[in-house]
Amino acid sequence: MTGGTGMMDRLRHNPAALGIGLLLIGAALIAGAEAWLTPFERTVIGFAGINIILAVSLSFSNGLTGLFSLGHPAFMMLGGYTAAILTFPAMRKSTMLPGLPEFIATSELSLLPATLAGGVVAAVAALIAGFPVLRLRGHYLAVATLGLIVIVQVLINNMDSITRGAIGLAGLPRLSNLWWIYGWVAVTLFVTWQLKHASLGRALMSIRENELASASIGVRRARLKLFAFVLGAFFAGVAGALWAHLVTNLTPNSFGIVTAFMIVVMVVLGGSGSLIGAALAAIALSVISEAARPIERAIDAYGLVQIVTATLLIAVLLFRPQGLFGSGEPVTRRMTTPGKPPSKTSHEHRGGFPNETS
Amino acid sequence: MSAYVLQQLINGLVLGSMYALVAVGFSMIYSIVRLINFAHGDVAMIGAFSTFLVFAAAGLPLWVIVPATLAVGAAVAAIIEFLVFRPQRQAPQVNGFITSLGVSILIQNVGILLLSAQPRSVRLPGLLRTNHDFFGARVTTLDILIVAATLISLLVLTLFVKRTRLGIAMRATSENVSAAQLMGIPVNRVITAAFAVGGALAGLAGLMWGGRYGQIDPLMGFVPGLKAFVAAVIGGVGSLAGAALGGYLLGMAEIMIVGMLPSEYGSYRDAFVFGLLILVLLVMPNGLLGKPAEERA
Amino acid sequence: MPDALLKVESINVWRGASQVLNDVSLSVGQGEIVALLGGNGAGKTSTLSTISGLLRPKSGSITFAGESGPVSLTSLRPENIVKLGIAHCPEGRQVFGGLSVMENLRMGAYLRHDDQIGADVEHYFELFPILRERADLKAGQLSGGEQMMLALTRALMSRPRLLMLDEPSLGLAPQVIDQIFDRIEEIRAQGTTVFLVEQNAAMALEVADRAYVIENGKITISGNASELAEDPSVREAYLGIETTQATGAEIPPMETSS
Ligand SMILES: Nc1ncnc2c1ncn2[C@@H]1O[C@H](COP(=O)(O)OP(=O)(O)OP(=O)(O)O)[C@@H](O)[C@H]1O
Ligand SMILES: [Mg+2]
Numbered sequence: 001m002t003g004g005t006g007m008m009d010r011l012r013h014n015p016a017a018l019g020i021g022l023l024l025i026g027a028a029l030i031a032g033a034e035a036w037l038t039p040f041e042r043t044v045i046g047f048a049g050i051n052i053i054l055a056v057s058l059s060f061s062n063g064l065t066g067l068f069s070l071g072h073p074a075f076m077m078l079g080g081y082t083a084a085i086l087t088f089p090a091m092r093k094s095t096m097l098p099g100l101p102e103f104i105a106t107s108e109l110s111l112l113p114a115t116l117a118g119g120v121v122a123a124v125a126a127l128i129a130g131f132p133v134l135r136l137r138g139h140y141l142a143v144a145t146l147g148l149i150v151i152v153q154v155l156i157n158n159m160d161s162i163t164r165g166a167i168g169l170a171g172l173p174r175l176s177n178l179w180w181i182y183g184w185v186a187v188t189l190f191v192t193w194q195l196k197h198a199s200l201g202r203a204l205m206s207i208r209e210n211e212l213a214s215a216s217i218g219v220r221r222a223r224l225k226l227f228a229f230v231l232g233a234f235f236a237g238v239a240g241a242l243w244a245h246l247v248t249n250l251t252p253n254s255f256g257i258v259t260a261f262m263i264v265v266m267v268v269l270g271g272s273g274s275l276i277g278a279a280l281a282a283i284a285l286s287v288i289s290e291a292a293r294p295i296e297r298a299i300d301a302y303g304l305v306q307i308v309t310a311t312l313l314i315a316v317l318l319f320r321p322q323g324l325f326g327s328g329e330p331v332t333r334r335m336t337t338p339g340k341p342p343s344k345t346s347h348e349h350r351g352g353f354p355n356e357t358s
Numbered sequence: 359m360s361a362y363v364l365q366q367l368i369n370g371l372v373l374g375s376m377y378a379l380v381a382v383g384f385s386m387i388y389s390i391v392r393l394i395n396f397a398h399g400d401v402a403m404i405g406a407f408s409t410f411l412v413f414a415a416a417g418l419p420l421w422v423i424v425p426a427t428l429a430v431g432a433a434v435a436a437i438i439e440f441l442v443f444r445p446q447r448q449a450p451q452v453n454g455f456i457t458s459l460g461v462s463i464l465i466q467n468v469g470i471l472l473l474s475a476q477p478r479s480v481r482l483p484g485l486l487r488t489n490h491d492f493f494g495a496r497v498t499t500l501d502i503l504i505v506a507a508t509l510i511s512l513l514v515l516t517l518f519v520k521r522t523r524l525g526i527a528m529r530a531t532s533e534n535v536s537a538a539q540l541m542g543i544p545v546n547r548v549i550t551a552a553f554a555v556g557g558a559l560a561g562l563a564g565l566m567w568g569g570r571y572g573q574i575d576p577l578m579g580f581v582p583g584l585k586a587f588v589a590a591v592i593g594g595v596g597s598l599a600g601a602a603l604g605g606y607l608l609g610m611a612e613i614m615i616v617g618m619l620p621s622e623y624g625s626y627r628d629a630f631v632f633g634l635l636i637l638v639l640l641v642m643p644n645g646l647l648g649k650p651a652e653e654r655a
Numbered sequence: 656m657p658d659a660l661l662k663v664e665s666i667n668v669w670r671g672a673s674q675v676l677n678d679v680s681l682s683v684g685q686g687e688i689v690a691l692l693g694g695n696g697a698g699k700t701s702t703l704s705t706i707s708g709l710l711r712p713k714s715g716s717i718t719f720a721g722e723s724g725p726v727s728l729t730s731l732r733p734e735n736i737v738k739l740g741i742a743h744c745p746e747g748r749q750v751f752g753g754l755s756v757m758e759n760l761r762m763g764a765y766l767r768h769d770d771q772i773g774a775d776v777e778h779y780f781e782l783f784p785i786l787r788e789r790a791d792l793k794a795g796q797l798s799g800g801e802q803m804m805l806a807l808t809r810a811l812m813s814r815p816r817l818l819m820l821d822e823p824s825l826g827l828a829p830q831v832i833d834q835i836f837d838r839i840e841e842i843r844a845q846g847t848t849v850f851l852v853e854q855n856a857a858m859a860l861e862v863a864d865r866a867y868v869i870e871n872g873k874i875t876i877s878g879n880a881s882e883l884a885e886d887p888s889v890r891e892a893y894l895g896i897e898t899t900q901a902t903g904a905e906i907p908p909m910e911t912s913s
Contacts, residue, residue, distance in 0.1 A: 139451070143591075310463045311464060321449055529758075542737030
């Protein structure tokens with residue numbers, strides 16, 4: 001950040017050039033990775049990309065609005081199953097998934113439309129669930145969205161004829177590759193970044209700063225909250241779809257509370273509200289956990305990744321609660337000044353500890 | 359058929375007792391520090407493991423095992439409070455909540471690492487599995503003990519909170535921390551005590567759970583912990599009587615779903631519980647016995 | 656001035672990013688009633704909270720003449736400050752609304768282990784018979800005046816040597832205020848030192864021996880109560896002499912900092 005400030009300054013004034021430059025560099029890196037890296041390494045990079053999508057979208061809706069939703073895995077599941085059913089080989093569908101309607105049973109989509117469909121289904125579900133759930137605040141919202149995970153898991157488990165229930169879907173076509181994944185990473189970053197810094201972003205920020213004040217200024221906060229929630233769910237659905245076609249199988253337990261936890265950790269480590277911070281934390285955690293997996297297996301120490309992650313989370317919350325990068329964007333803090341940094345809300349209250357109950 | 363209904367009621371009462379114990383502690387902790395403690399259910403798990411892997415394995419009699427488990431639950435909860443929650447008193451509420459999720463995941467995975475995720479079969483010593491006939495329904499000695507011990511615990515807890523100096527201090531602290539400090543109440547110690555009491559009850563619930571279902575594993579606490587939260591919300595978070603009531607209602611409702619509805623709906627049990635949670639939060643956010651959020655805004 | 660019971664020297668206190676007390680010094684002598692006057696946001700409550708350990712000064716010292724020699728309060732926890740014999744009756748009364756009157760009094764005596772607690776309760780019930788009638792009622796169900804009596808009694812239950820009162824007249828009817836201030840004088844007559852924070856300068860200067868005026872976190876005027884009552888700037892700013900009748904006058908709003 002200190003070196004090369006001259007070039008950075010010039011690029012700051014020309015975001016389009018910066019964007020195209022970044023895209024070209026990214027494309028070159030992916031081409032290189034596809035050409036030279038081992039499948040294992042590419043898979044790790046793929047997971048990292050999916051985690052970036054998840055963390056950035058959650059950071060967008062949670063961090064920016066202060067809405068604390070743990071529902072991402074529910075939307076991943078919906079997106080993943082939708083996409084997987086759509087790309088499933090038509091020949092096998094009739095026998096394995098007899099409950100599907102005719103037009104789905106006979107068709108076989110490619111990855112992009114299937115992924116989009118997954119995102120849309122997740123978004124629609126978020127729209128439906130969001131109306132009641134978003135009226136809740138703080139803790140209650142978090143636990144209710146956690147409830148969404150359980151509900152979706154139970155539903156998928158029980159709709160055997162279109163999901164194969166607990167057995168899950170195996171042998172999915174391996175359609176995800178780094179191009180697709182990082183294409184979506186770029187889309188996610190672009191969209192959330194634009195929104196964060198557009199006036200909408202500032203409106204969302206003001207929800208987080210002060211619910212009451214912004215309501216009186218007339219921000220349509222309910223709609224904005226819902227929008228942030230739905231958009232987050234769309235990207236979670238996309239991530240679920242990409243995941244399913246990278247790992248090539250999907251069960252009702254593929255994503256659960258631990259997934260929610262891992263994504264939350266990424267957002268917290270990144271500093272809530274910081275998209276780039278969330279992306280960096282996603283990369284770091286993905287690499288750590290994938291690197292630790294062989295170690296787990298070798299010394300028969302399952303759970304190590306979670307232990308390390310949880311310890312890291314607790315340590316950060318205790319010693320650096322603003323996250324590793326704070327809530328500004330680490331790279332371009334001055335590029336678009338979004339007003340004052342989100343101060344911690346005042347804890348002035350007569351009784352009890354800081355609270356924002358229901 | 360009515361014996362069948364009676365049997366279901368008894369099963370619901372037993373399950374509800376365990377939920378009630380966890381929910382009451384949960385509610386107690388919530389009302390004093392406004393923290394939703396995800397790790398509360400994991401304290402029950404630790405209680406269960408110490409009961410069966412340590413105390414029962416050492417051949418101790420039940421009348422030693424129970425107080426020992428209570429002590430373990432109290433100690434674990436108090437240590438967690440001291441190490442991770444106390445330093446965060448002044449932090450935004452959501453931090454404490456995420457921390458507790460972290461603690462929960464940490465405890466579960468340390469459990470998996472040390473003890474493996476494989477459920478193990480366990481049993482309590484003594485003749486607790488003896489069956490009794492109760493108007494045609496089957497009740498084991500353990501069932502009777504679970505319900506009786508829960509009711510006694512709730513009674514003792516009520517007396518504690520209503521009558522003792524420490525119990526009143528807990529209520530005072532949960533109402534107004536700084537005023538409590540001005541009375542000379544050592545609020546940190548009072549808060550630790552509230553965690554300890556909640557932890558002891560959770561430990562006891564863990565013992566009951568293992569004894570009743572005959573299996574324990576490191577993840578066993580999480581979902582019951584969440585459900586206890588649901589129970590506490592139904593009853594009205596912050597109200598101990600409400601939490602107990604919510605626990606019993608939830609236990610009953612769950613058993614009814616499994617036992618009374620056609621069997622293909624039985625597996626919707628957990629979805630039902632969380633659907634109910636969302637419904638209750640929307641329709642009566644203060645629960646059955648909770649106070650309106652007057653001063654808490 | 657008699658020997659100082661409490662001595663505050665050059666304390667600087669911050670709340671978040673703003674400094675709320677700036678080099679504040681004051682002292683309260685054994686057996687005195689000392690008043691601290693000031694408008695909204697001047698730093699009166701912050702001064703009391705710092706003395707009772709709810710806030711920590713960044714610099715400066717606070718010394719209390721404890722029974723066994725002088726004690727520095729700046730690093731003590733609130734409960735230990737109460738134990739030394741300082742009671743702080745907080746702004747807005749802050750009785751525990753969900754606890755009964757009796758339980759509130761019990762909490763006031765939290766640190767006591769002697770057998771006189773019941774006798775003290777009896778004594779205060781004589782003083783405020785209404786509290787006896789309401790003994791089993793939730794404190795939240797009492798009227799404002801009754802709550803003030805409860806808050807005062809609750810603070811006295813710790814048998815303090817120094818009683819600090821934060822705006823006891825706030826929001827009360829004139830005759831209730833008179834009653835409370837009569838009690839304050841009695842309390843002093845029985846040997847308890849009183850440090851009184853008030854916006855109601857007229858009432859406060861009537862009962863106090865000495866007074867300080869705080870503005871924007873700084874002590875600006877200090878002196879004998881009778882002198883202050885004659886001081887033109889005090890008369891204008893805090894007694895509203897020019898505009899309203901002489902006693903029980905409303906305080907013109909000071910600049911409200913926020
Ligand atoms: N919890 C807090 N956090 C930050 N600043 C605070 C807090 N409480 C008070 N302040 C600020 O500290 C300053 C002094 O406040 P304080 O409460 O001591 O004033 P006061 O003289 O007691 O006023 P009043 O007569 O209104 O009670 C004010 O500027 C106020 O805004
Ligand atoms: Mg004040």
